[in-house]
Amino acid sequence: MLAARLHTLFDRLGRAFVRGLEEFGFAASLLGEALWWLVLGQRRRQRVRMAPVVAQAMEVGIAALPIVTILAATIGLMLAIQGIYTLRTFGAESRVTLGIALSTVREFSPLITGILVAGRSGSALAARLGTMRINQEIDSLTVMGINPVRFLVVPPLVAMVVMLPLMTLWADLVSLLAAGLYVSAQLQTSLAAYGDELQTVLKLNDVMHGLAKSAIFAVLVTIVGVVNGASVTGGAEGVGRMTTRSVVHAISAIIITDMVFAFMVTR
Amino acid sequence: MTAETNSIEVRNLQTYYGSRHILKNVSLDVRMGEIFVIMGGSGSGKTTLLNHLLGLLRPSSGSIRILGRDVNAVTPLEKQELRTRMGVAFQSGALFSSMSVGDNIALPLREHTQLDETTIGIVTRLKLEVVSLAGFEDLMPSELSGGMIKRAALARAIVMDPRLLFCDEPSAGLDPVVASSIDDLILRLRDAMGMSIVVVTHDLDSTFKIADRICVLDKGEVLALGTVDEIRASTSPRIQNLLNRRTEEAEVDPDAYLRRLMGIRDGDEDEPRGKRL
Numbered sequence: 001m002l003a004a005r006l007h008t009l010f011d012r013l014g015r016a017f018v019r020g021l022e023e024f025g026f027a028a029s030l031l032g033e034a035l036w037w038l039v040l041g042q043r044r045r046q047r048v049r050m051a052p053v054v055a056q057a058m059e060v061g062i063a064a065l066p067i068v069t070i071l072a073a074t075i076g077l078m079l080a081i082q083g084i085y086t087l088r089t090f091g092a093e094s095r096v097t098l099g100i101a102l103s104t105v106r107e108f109s110p111l112i113t114g115i116l117v118a119g120r121s122g123s124a125l126a127a128r129l130g131t132m133r134i135n136q137e138i139d140s141l142t143v144m145g146i147n148p149v150r151f152l153v154v155p156p157l158v159a160m161v162v163m164l165p166l167m168t169l170w171a172d173l174v175s176l177l178a179a180g181l182y183v184s185a186q187l188q189t190s191l192a193a194y195g196d197e198l199q200t201v202l203k204l205n206d207v208m209h210g211l212a213k214s215a216i217f218a219v220l221v222t223i224v225g226v227v228n229g230a231s232v233t234g235g236a237e238g239v240g241r242m243t244t245r246s247v248v249h250a251i252s253a254i255i256i257t258d259m260v261f262a263f264m265v266t267r
Numbered sequence: 268m269t270a271e272t273n274s275i276e277v278r279n280l281q282t283y284y285g286s287r288h289i290l291k292n293v294s295l296d297v298r299m300g301e302i303f304v305i306m307g308g309s310g311s312g313k314t315t316l317l318n319h320l321l322g323l324l325r326p327s328s329g330s331i332r333i334l335g336r337d338v339n340a341v342t343p344l345e346k347q348e349l350r351t352r353m354g355v356a357f358q359s360g361a362l363f364s365s366m367s368v369g370d371n372i373a374l375p376l377r378e379h380t381q382l383d384e385t386t387i388g389i390v391t392r393l394k395l396e397v398v399s400l401a402g403f404e405d406l407m408p409s410e411l412s413g414g415m416i417k418r419a420a421l422a423r424a425i426v427m428d429p430r431l432l433f434c435d436e437p438s439a440g441l442d443p444v445v446a447s448s449i450d451d452l453i454l455r456l457r458d459a460m461g462m463s464i465v466v467v468t469h470d471l472d473s474t475f476k477i478a479d480r481i482c483v484l485d486k487g488e489v490l491a492l493g494t495v496d497e498i499r500a501s502t503s504p505r506i507q508n509l510l511n512r513r514t515e516e517a518e519v520d521p522d523a524y525l526r527r528l529m530g531i532r533d534g535d536e537d538e539p540r541g542k543r544l
Binding site: 044045046128131132135136137139140142143144145146151 | 322346347348355359362363365374
């Protein structure tokens with residue numbers, strides 16, 4: 001009895017592992033194919049057009065600016081509050097700028113922007129592809145001689161890789177400004193002094209660390225969205241399930257990659 | 268050169284989904300300029316056969332030649348070129364829901380030709396006239412009725428003036444009058460443009476109205492293949508059952524019945540892989 005149960009357990013584990021591996025391979029080949037079309041599409045008479053890329057960039061980036069601004073400002077305030085509270089223990093409140101500056105540009109801005117885009121645009125991508133799949137729209141593209149990867153995957157991929165670092169940079173600015181307003185009010189210093197201190201503590205390297213991560217997050221969000229959307233089966237319920245899954249996977253991927261990247265680059 | 272007379276040649280096509288044998292040694296020819304109807308009940312394999320003809324699935328064995336080219340042996344670029352010479356109207360229409368009707372129809376032109384926008388607009392409206400949808404180009408697909416979606420899908424399928432047109436269940440889900448008007452449209456398209464048309468359907472009335480030749484599929488086999496009169500005159504009881512809408516007596520197999528009741532499955536019933544993006 002126990003042996004039989006163990007057998008089923010291992011059977012399930014093995015199958016799940018193989019499925020996961022297969023999905024990983026699908027994601028990798030999808031990314032490769034997308035890059036291939038981006039570079040060589042012209043030669044195959046399947047040019048990647050500018051108009052859908054711009055439309056996607058508007059949708060992914062510009063439309064998300066208000067919420068990015070609000071969240072970035074909130075995170076900046078939160079860091080300032082917590083930073084001053086922590087450093088008060090040592091009576092070192094005046095050194096709070098260093099902590100705020102580094103944690104914002106290296107971690108919080110790229111993370112919060114990535115997670116936001118995963119929730120907004122990654123899920124939308126998964127839902128759109130999933131619906132297109134169950135409506136035979138993807139088959140329809142294929143039989144028209146239009147490669148679905150070139151037509152449906154490359155535009156959002158390019159848009160995300162361009163927009164996400166830009167949004168992260170914007171989040172850096174907003175977040176640092178919000179933190180600065182709080183810090184200068186609390187510690188009775190001027191905003192200009194805070195700005196001067198920022199310039200001395202922040203290195204270009206730190207900003208680039210955050211922006212590079214956000215470009216990786218952009219690829220992750222797009223590919224996870226596309227893989228889940230393309231794997232939809234079972235009608236409207238399937239679309240809902242895969243959309244949820246794409247958000248969970250994308251956010252997990254972002255957080256794990258963030259740690260790995262920091263580990264590899266920072267030591 | 269057989270390509271002169273046949274637009275499609277299928278030879279000994281076999282397909283398995285897992286261990287289920289879906290298509291069993293299917294061979295058929297579609298001649299230039301004829302309306303060829305693939306008929307069969309649910310689960311007869313007609314959708315699978317259509318997906319093979321469209322190059323969406325790879326057969327386990329056998330060959331498919333479309334317009335003289337073996338679809339599973341051509342280079343990607345040749346396949347793309349071949350696909351611009353065939354049009355497909357899917358059962359659900361499969362119009363892109365994010366684009367207007369006009370943009371849907373113009374898409375193949377925008378992607379595959381160097382025509383300027385004015386010409387594309389003219390061709391698009393011309394095709395909409397053909398399917399009696401003039402003036403609807405600015406509507407979104409969600410604003411169309413069932414019959415209009417089928418018409419728009421046909422307009423998109425013929426926008427590149429294909430040599431070969433596939434229609435999947437053109438009259439399914441429509442009321443008899445609208446269904447009949449779609450049939451008239453298919454006949455008119457063939458007469459006006461001289462294309463070969465492959466229609467997949469289970470609708471008997473429309474089959475007899477439009478078909479030049481009929482292929483009856485049953486459980487993955489070609490049960491009969493011939494002109495309308497030959498099929499009508501067939502003495503095969505299974506064909507007569509199909510024509511007279513009699514339900515078939517299920518074969519009695521007590522062992523299989525018991526196995527089903529016990530929940531023992533015969534084989535792995537996986538869906539076909541590889542048809543993702």
